Amino acid sequence: MKKTISLLLSLILMFSLCVPAFAATYDEHPTIYVTGAQTNDIYSADGELVSDFDIDLEAVLEEKGMGLLKEFALGMLTDDYKQWASDFHDVVVDIYGNSALDKNGEPTNGSHPAKHSSTVDVEEKTEDYKMWDYRFWYDWRLDPLVTGNELRAYIDRVLEATGETKVNLAGRCYGANVIAAYVATNKEHAQAHVDDISYYAPSIDGIDFMTALFTGDIYLDPDAVNNFADWYIENENLIEDDALAALIMTLIELFNQVEVLGFTADAIDLLVDRIKTDLLPPILRDTFASWPSYWAMVTQGNLEKAISFIFGGVEEEYSSFITKVRTYYDTVQKDHNATVLEMRERGVRYNIFAKYNFPDYPLYEGAAVQGDGDTSIPRQTFGATAADYGKVLSKNYIDSISAENLKYLSPDHKIDASTCLLPENTWFIKNLHHDHWGSIEDVSLVIMNNDYNVSDQDVFPQYMDNNNNMAEVTPDEDYDKPAENKLVSLFRFISALLNFFSKLLNGELSFDGLFD
Numbered sequence: 001m002k003k004t005i006s007l008l009l010s011l012i013l014m015f016s017l018c019v020p021a022f023a024a025t026y027d028e029h030p031t032i033y034v035t036g037a038q039t040n041d042i043y044s045a046d047g048e049l050v051s052d053f054d055i056d057l058e059a060v061l062e063e064k065g066m067g068l069l070k071e072f073a074l075g076m077l078t079d080d081y082k083q084w085a086s087d088f089h090d091v092v093v094d095i096y097g098n099s100a101l102d103k104n105g106e107p108t109n110g111s112h113p114a115k116h117s118s119t120v121d122v123e124e125k126t127e128d129y130k131m132w133d134y135r136f137w138y139d140w141r142l143d144p145l146v147t148g149n150e151l152r153a154y155i156d157r158v159l160e161a162t163g164e165t166k167v168n169l170a171g172r173c174y175g176a177n178v179i180a181a182y183v184a185t186n187k188e189h190a191q192a193h194v195d196d197i198s199y200y201a202p203s204i205d206g207i208d209f210m211t212a213l214f215t216g217d218i219y220l221d222p223d224a225v226n227n228f229a230d231w232y233i234e235n236e237n238l239i240e241d242d243a244l245a246a247l248i249m250t251l252i253e254l255f256n257q258v259e260v261l262g263f264t265a266d267a268i269d270l271l272v273d274r275i276k277t278d279l280l281p282p283i284l285r286d287t288f289a290s291w292p293s294y295w296a297m298v299t300q301g302n303l304e305k306a307i308s309f310i311f312g313g314v315e316e317e318y319s320s321f322i323t324k325v326r327t328y329y330d331t332v333q334k335d336h337n338a339t340v341l342e343m344r345e346r347g348v349r350y351n352i353f354a355k356y357n358f359p360d361y362p363l364y365e366g367a368a369v370q371g372d373g374d375t376s377i378p379r380q381t382f383g384a385t386a387a388d389y390g391k392v393l394s395k396n397y398i399d400s401i402s403a404e405n406l407k408y409l410s411p412d413h414k415i416d417a418s419t420c421l422l423p424e425n426t427w428f429i430k431n432l433h434h435d436h437w438g439s440i441e442d443v444s445l446v447i448m449n450n451d452y453n454v455s456d457q458d459v460f461p462q463y464m465d466n467n468n469n470m471a472e473v474t475p476d477e478d479y480d481k482p483a484e485n486k487l488v489s490l491f492r493f494i495s496a497l498l499n500f501f502s503k504l505l506n507g508e509l510s511f512d513g514l515f516d
Helices: 002-017 019-025 057-078 082-099 144-162 174-185 187-193 208-215 222-235 242-257 260-285 303-311 319-333 336-345 395-400 403-408 440-450 486-505
Strands: 031-034 134-136 167-172 194-200 349-356 426-430 463-465
Touching: 031 144, 031 174, 057 082, 082 260, 134 144, 144 167, 144 174, 144 187, 144 319, 167 174, 167 440, 174 187, 174 194, 174 319, 174 336, 187 194, 187 336, 194 440, 208 260, 208 303, 260 303, 303 319, 319 336, 336 349, 349 440, 426 440
Parallel strands: 031 134, 031 167, 167 194, 194 349, 349 426, 426 463
Antiparallel strands: none
């Protein structure tokens, strides 16, 4: 909270110093904010909240864990995991299945969102528009093409309430998919009534770890496992004792250096390949894959493979659902970049705000890439080039960048924006996780309403650091750091091991947090 207040105060001060510059060009429009998936509670017909996915893992394991473990062991002995997969399916669906849709991708049992844009009041306002004045409420489970048309109707309501002729649209994560669906099917309406569109860590180009689950292409990338474990142990305080945390982190690092981690990952991959067909399709059909919205986040080129994996053998039962997800792909995702360029020619501006410096879930090949913890930089930006997490772009690559494009290289040498869809309108926020908002709200409103590009102003650098009051990114400890070799990793592990045993023998070791 203190950090957030500090950021906001810093921005307020910055804006106050720049008022004369803003006043000359400020063209304010009401902004409609489209939030992402799982940001609107879903209730059953009798008023029960069915989209609360916070679970008591300890209670579940206490009740079901031993039985599932025994069945899994039996499956390994018999090479038959069907019973284990069936029982595991029941456990997962009991937790997540109440918000599932039917085989046509429609709500069941009267389930509905807590709020909807068609029924919420629209504030009558004529100036001083803020990001949260006009939040678009929708059922985030449904076909995004349906939701896109609901967004059109809400735009009309906002225009009527404000007396304006145009709005700005801001979409966070899946909210960007909704905006893209609206634009793709309502180009004339968007040209007439939308001035600026901003995407925040958009999932239009897909989310890789989700795609891996939907296609069955699960792969434990050893480097990504190393990154993921290091980051969560160090930053999420999973292990409170520094000596114990350092021991585990250096052990994982050493295993990766001597390729033991790779061998372990390979063994797990072989096991996953054996059980995934019995396990994943039935679970996903009855939970997350029942939502057309999540199919809109399957990466390009993988839709048909995902359909085959999830619906193999039951295609006829789900024919209506499959038609919906294919229609979205053909109408929106496949031609999205071309649509953006076309709408820019028609006068609609686009800005993209990407987040980075977090490891991704290590569930797919290439998961070591730079990103915001959910979505990689290349996908958020439709083509920016990024080094792997914790690394920088190679000297050979940087030397290959043309002189005119060097201005798009991040100061920490992690990202080259010159290769993305909109280099002049793509902004990067370092140290801001996918789930967090930071100060993008204030920054993006000023950028949208002033029609700023990256190169034609000196207020907001293309690369900003959320941990440093949105100042320009500076080189950090990873800048041009050479890769550690096996000897260095071994030395670090031995040092951590000695420290661990020293604390253990002196009775100073704490296991707090290890089993939380």
